[in-house]
Amino acid sequence: MRPWIGAPVWGEDLWGREAFIRRVWQALEANSVLLVAPRRFGKTSVMHALCEEPRGTWKCVYLNAEYTTTPVAFAVQLIHAAWEALPSWRTTFTKRLEQAKQWARASIAALGVATSPDQGFWLDLRRDMEREWQLRSLDLLQTLRGADARVVFAIDELAVMLEAFRDYGTSEADTRSFLHWFRHLRTDPGEGLRNCRFVLGSSIGVEGALSRIGAIDTINDLQPIVLLELAPADAKALLARLLDDAGLRVSPAAQKAALDAIGPGVPFFIQIMADALIAAAWAGEKVGPRGVRLVYERDVLGTHSRTYFEHYYDRLRRYDPVDHDLALALLRHLAEVQRAATSTLWAIYARRARDRRSHDDFRRMLADLETDFYIRADAATGEHVFWSNILRDWWRRYYGMEDGHSTHTRGPRVPREG
Ligand SMILES: Nc1ncnc2c1ncn2[C@@H]1O[C@H](COP(=O)(O)OP(=O)(O)OP(=O)(O)O)[C@@H](O)[C@H]1O
Numbered sequence: 001m002r003p004w005i006g007a008p009v010w011g012e013d014l015w016g017r018e019a020f021i022r023r024v025w026q027a028l029e030a031n032s033v034l035l036v037a038p039r040r041f042g043k044t045s046v047m048h049a050l051c052e053e054p055r056g057t058w059k060c061v062y063l064n065a066e067y068t069t070t071p072v073a074f075a076v077q078l079i080h081a082a083w084e085a086l087p088s089w090r091t092t093f094t095k096r097l098e099q100a101k102q103w104a105r106a107s108i109a110a111l112g113v114a115t116s117p118d119q120g121f122w123l124d125l126r127r128d129m130e131r132e133w134q135l136r137s138l139d140l141l142q143t144l145r146g147a148d149a150r151v152v153f154a155i156d157e158l159a160v161m162l163e164a165f166r167d168y169g170t171s172e173a174d175t176r177s178f179l180h181w182f183r184h185l186r187t188d189p190g191e192g193l194r195n196c197r198f199v200l201g202s203s204i205g206v207e208g209a210l211s212r213i214g215a216i217d218t219i220n221d222l223q224p225i226v227l228l229e230l231a232p233a234d235a236k237a238l239l240a241r242l243l244d245d246a247g248l249r250v251s252p253a254a255q256k257a258a259l260d261a262i263g264p265g266v267p268f269f270i271q272i273m274a275d276a277l278i279a280a281a282w283a284g285e286k287v288g289p290r291g292v293r294l295v296y297e298r299d300v301l302g303t304h305s306r307t308y309f310e311h312y313y314d315r316l317r318r319y320d321p322v323d324h325d326l327a328l329a330l331l332r333h334l335a336e337v338q339r340a341a342t343s344t345l346w347a348i349y350a351r352r353a354r355d356r357r358s359h360d361d362f363r364r365m366l367a368d369l370e371t372d373f374y375i376r377a378d379a380a381t382g383e384h385v386f387w388s389n390i391l392r393d394w395w396r397r398y399y400g401m402e403d404g405h406s407t408h409t410r411g412p413r414v415p416r417e418g
């Protein structure tokens, strides 16, 4: 096993998610699922795993909605996915399409006698469905109810898709209408797909985006399941395995130092840490507990790792300018002091907002920062802390205080070993 940084992981590289996957399958017996996790925690890997080894009589098909920019494109994507997953349904679908000849002329012609429609067909179908797309797509999709199979649609990047709707000119009203259509498709006893389930993955809090457009109730049929860090024993075993397979002997104390530096055992961060340790060891450095700390400060948090975390900073640009400034102020403060009471954060917020924002706005911002996995409330003290050590250290280094007290200006604090 080698460090695997970036693309979804498969097979034996997918570490420590068996229990989570079992839990999702169990939930799917009764409900569709909202798979919630911060960026890079392994959602796509888990969704692929669901589809690679579907349980019982389920079939599972993966859809990436990241590039889907309109509601009608999404509806066609669903039909396309069902076509791929269910050869036995294709005849039913084709018949239904032919009955829709009033509006589906171009796609019927494009389908012709082809048994596997090409890209042109799917484009024609999208054009044919454009007007009245809700009714037309529902008419076609409903035929899935008669399919002799149970299907899971694993749909990745729901929130990114909804943002793309907005960016490509779908109005809030039309996005709301889309969300109601989608809920109807999942749940309606008469027309909904009772033999299908949906796993909707989202790396950013979809709740915030939906409540801003008054559509939070459109996902209340979904069972939220949160994908978090690995269990401590799995995190420890993953790091040990990666180092071991690279032929490195690293003491238990040094491995513990590596995991302590990262904080919660997010597999992606363990992979980055393992990769950096392997590179350092191969370059002749000692990787004892202090060496590990140096590697963490210098390499894991180094400028070339910026892309791993930069999206957390970039995402805040989606806020309006005043909220953006306020969110940055709160995060900068938390990065420096590590933990802060709500009242302290409110004081910072109120001073900066002057009278442009209310206390309710402040509470909403804290909730958004929590659902987007920047911060969490410490259950013991109620104080707010950064969600992970590594994100906090990174934030402090690159976006810390402007008065020269950030670690950025100090550089690595730990001397070399040996
Ligand atoms: N179970 C796992 N075992 C080992 N490594 C993992 C696991 N899950 C995720 N990773 C690590 O995290 C990286 C990202 O995984 P994946 O693409 O599945 O995450 P994601 O949550 O879908 O990310 P994004 O939010 O960017 O879409 C992988 O390249 C790998 O380094």
Ligand SMILES: [Mg+2]
Binding pocket: 043, 044, 045, 156
């Ligand atoms: Mg992903």
